[in-house]
Structures are given as structure tokens and as C-alpha cells.
Amino acid sequence: MAKVEPTLIPLENIDPVLIEQLLDRAFGEDRHERTAYKIREGMDWLPGLSFAALDDEGYLVGTIQVWPVALTDTQGRAHPMLMVGPVAVVPERQGEGFGQALMLGMMGSMNAEAPLPLVLIGDHDYYGRLFGFSAEHTGGWTLPGPWNPDRLLVQCTNPLILPHEGVLGPWRR
Numbered sequence: 001m002a003k004v005e006p007t008l009i010p011l012e013n014i015d016p017v018l019i020e021q022l023l024d025r026a027f028g029e030d031r032h033e034r035t036a037y038k039i040r041e042g043m044d045w046l047p048g049l050s051f052a053a054l055d056d057e058g059y060l061v062g063t064i065q066v067w068p069v070a071l072t073d074t075q076g077r078a079h080p081m082l083m084v085g086p087v088a089v090v091p092e093r094q095g096e097g098f099g100q101a102l103m104l105g106m107m108g109s110m111n112a113e114a115p116l117p118l119v120l121i122g123d124h125d126y127y128g129r130l131f132g133f134s135a136e137h138t139g140g141w142t143l144p145g146p147w148n149p150d151r152l153l154v155q156c157t158n159p160l161i162l163p164h165e166g167v168l169g170p171w172r173r
Contacts, residue, residue: 006098008105011050011063018060019052026088035145036121040067040083043170049082051105053089053098062089064102069119070171071141073163080171081154084120103131117156119168127153140165 011019023031031037045065053062064087070078084106089098107118119138120127127133133153141152144167156162 006053006055006061006101007058008051008053008101010047011045011052011065012047014052014060014063019063022060022063022090023086023088025090027086031086035143035147036083036085038144039069039168039170041144041170043067043069046082049106049109051102053102055093055098061093062087062098062102064088064106066106068171069168071119071163071166071168073166077163078171079117079161079163079166081117081119081168083168084118085122087120087122100130103127107131115157117154117162119152119154121147121151122153124150124153127155131155137162137164142167144169 027034045067049066051064052060055061065085067083068080069083070080072078084103087099087102089096089102118133120133122133124133124135133155135150135153137156137159138152138154139149140163143152152168154162
């Protein structure tokens with residue numbers, strides 16, 4: 001299939017019911033049981049970094065949400081991060097570039113003067129190759145539920161600031 005140039009709009013402009021329907025189609029209705037949901041439990045996604053992708057006919061085909069989370073180190077200090085995901089595209093439109101456009105749009109909206117590490121649970125072949133995410137610095141991190149350590153990925157301009165050990169969860173200021 002040919003790659004398309006989607007229109008990205010703020011996710012807050014989309015009816016929440018449509019967002020939930022899209023996420024159910026992309027990940028299944030049992031998605032709320034996944035570890036990623038526990039990590040960001042009780043938090044709201046960040047409107048300035050969360051987008052919807054519309055196709056050339058104006059149909060909602062994808063979404064990306066970004067959440068405030070923190071890695072709490074062994075001394076109890078919270079290190080703020082941004083959790084990316086879900087990055088969702090309706091099944092029949094996957095592989096057309098909507099997910100890539102959503103990631104690039106979100107990353108382009110970040111404040112370059114105050115970058116926070118980005119963390120996600122995903123496929124290294126995709127997120128590593130295209131966006132520089134890696135599991136190299138997450139080996140000592142734990143999550144509130146089951147996860148595959150190879151899929152816990154982080155992207156950070158200066159990985160030396162990342163704690164070697166900690167628990168990833170909601171960011172409580």
C-alpha cells in the first residue's frame with residue numbers, strides 16, 4: 001500500500017467514544033489489563049503531545065497519547081518521563097505510515113529546550129530503527145505488572161541521567 005500524508009489534529013478535538021472504539025479495534029477490549037495501563041494509572045494524557053490522525057477523507061485512523069510518568073529510583077527520587085502510547089492505527093490501515101506520522105508529530109511537538117526521556121513498551125525493530133528507542137538502559141527497571149524486558153524502551157538525549165534501577169509508574173508531583 002502507498003504511504004499517505006495524514007492530517008494530524010489535537011486528540012482533545014476527537015470524541016472520547018471514538019478514541020475508545022479505535023483503541024479497542026487496534027488492541028482488543030481487554031487492553032485495560034495490560035501493564036502499560038497500570039504504569040499510567042490515574043493520570044490524564046497530555047493534550048499538547050497527543051494527536052489523532054485523519055486520512056484524506058477525514059476519517060479517524062490513528063491516535064497517539066503521551067502520559068506523565070516517573071521512574072522512582074532506589075532512594076525514592078522520582079525521575080519524570082513521558083510515556084508514549086498507545087500508538088494505535090485501525091487494523092485495515094496499518095502499514096500505511098499513520099503510526100510513523102503520529103510519532104514524528106508528537107516528537108516534533110516536544111520542547112527541545114527541556115526534553116524529558118520518552119519511554120514505551122513496544123517493538124524495538126520499529127521504534128529503535130525509526131525513532132532511536134533502546135532497551136539498553138532499562139534492564140534494572142521494574143514495572144507494576146508483567147512485561148518483556150526487551151520491549152521496555154527509552155529514548156533520551158543524555159542516557160547518563162537515567163537511573164540504573166527503579167520502578168516505573170504514574171508521576172505524582
